[in-house]
Amino acid sequence: MxxxxxxxxxxxxxxxxxxxxxxxxxxxxxxxxxxxxxxxxxxxxxxxxxxxxxxxxxxxxxxxxxxxxxxxxxxxxxxxxxxxxxxxxxxxxxxxxxxxxxxxxxxxxxxxxxxxxxxxxxxxxxxxxxxxxxxxxxxxxxPTMDELLQPSTEEYWKTYTDTVENKKVDVYTTSDYNPLEQIQHYTTIRKYMDDGNVVEERKTNISLRYxxxxxxxxxxxxxxxxxxxxxxxxxxxxxxxxxxxxxxxxxxxxxxxxxxxxxxxx
The missing domain is CATH 3.40.50.150 (Vaccinia Virus protein VP39)
Structure with a gap:
């Protein structure tokens, strides 16, 4: 894994x-x-x-x-x-x-x-x-319908403050569910903000079995x-x-x- x-x-x-x-x-x-x-x-x-x-x-x-x-x-x-x-x-x-x-x-x-x-x-x-x-x-x-059928386009999830970089971070996700494997493939996009502008974007991927x-x-x-x-x-x-x-x-x-x-x- x-x-x-x-x-x-x-x-x-x-x-x-x-x-x-x-x-x-x-x-x-x-x-x-x-x-x-x-x-x-x-x-x-x-x-x-x-x-x-x-x-x-x-x-x-x-x-x-x-x-x-x-x-x-x-x-x-x-x-x-x-x-x-x-x-x-x-x-x-x-x-x-x-x-x-x-x-x-x-x-x-x-x-x-x-x-x-x-x-x-x-x-x-x-x-x-x-x-x-x-x-x-x-x-x-x-594994509810809402959970499995999340959109493949960017969807806002949450906002938090990165206390090390002193920036607000807006978090978005995209997902793709494979029903044969019962696995949801997620991409998380973290957008680091400064004065309302995106100054950096970081993406991570993870796959989860339901x-x-x-x-x-x-x-x-x-x-x-x-x-x-x-x-x-x-x-x-x-x-x-x-x-x-x-x-x-x-x-x-x-x-x-x-x-x-x-x-x-x-």
Whole structure:
């Protein structure tokens, strides 16, 4: 999945644009209190959720494939004098030295696993690293008609201020959905403004897999994960046909042998 990392090439800019969002924090805190640690944050990026959970006193392990994002996360944690174990690993083939009672994957990172094979691999890898009765929490975008049929022409998304370059940034997107692969190909255009004029334009590309609710039920079940709850947001609102997200809380099934897996942890 290295070809899908363009959006994360500038960790500092990524943080400026995304770090203020902490919508998952209360939800994850509640489950960390229930489950205990160590808590594993998969596809942790620059530590957007890893660091605030560690600040609350939980033991955290942050795992990501992107070395640059991890380096930035490490520096942020060091500046705050927070102890977190950071590991550069592929989530489809985790080789951790311990199991966890709670693993989570936020930021719609599950959509980076494009094929059925990769979806199975990441879920089997998670299953192998959960303790008995361990919980896996993740979110992914809901494949509504509005979500999938976004325009192929530039559409305004949002505006934020780049505090490093001291410029307002208008963000636009274009998209192209491939229904055979269930993959949405996005281009994000960031227009850096100065006195109302565009002084620079930066484009990044990313491709995201959409999974339907009934498809997800079977996928999780076949990989040894029992669904405890499904919500439309991190405030525990019930999922409905007009939802934007699907938030899953799953428990590792008891006495479950996942086909084709071998647990590397003794």
């Amino acid at each position: 290295n070809n899908n990392l363009e959006e994360y090439s500038d960790p500092i800019s990524y943080d400026i644009e995304n770090d203020a969002y902490t919508g998952e924090l209360n939800f994850l805190t509640e489950w960390a209190i229930k489950q205990g640690g160590p808590v594993i944050d998969l596809a942790c990026g620059t530590g957007r959720m890893t660091i605030p959970l560690a600040q609350k006193g939980f033991e955290l392990i942050g795992v990501d494939l992107h070395a640059g994002m991890l380096e930035h996360a490490k520096k942020k944690a060091e500046d705050l004098n927070i102890q977190i174990e950071w590991l550069e690993q592929d989530c489809t083939a985790l080789q951790l030295e311990q199991k966890s009672p709670l693993i989570f994957m936020v930021g719609n990172s599950f959509q980076h696993f494009h094929t059925n094979e990769h979806q199975n691999l990441v879920l089997r890898s998670i299953h192998n690293h959960l303790e008995n009765d361990g919980v896996f929490i993740f979110g992914t975008r809901f 999974t339907y609710p009934k498809e997800m039920e079977r996928l999780l079940s076949e990989n040894g994960l029992d669904i405890l709850h499904v919500y439309e947001d991190w405030n525990k609102s019930p999922l409905c046909k007009d939802s934007d997200e699907m938030i899953y809380v799953c428990r590792k099934g008891r006495n479950c042998l996942v086909k084709g897996t071998r647990n590397p942890i003794k």
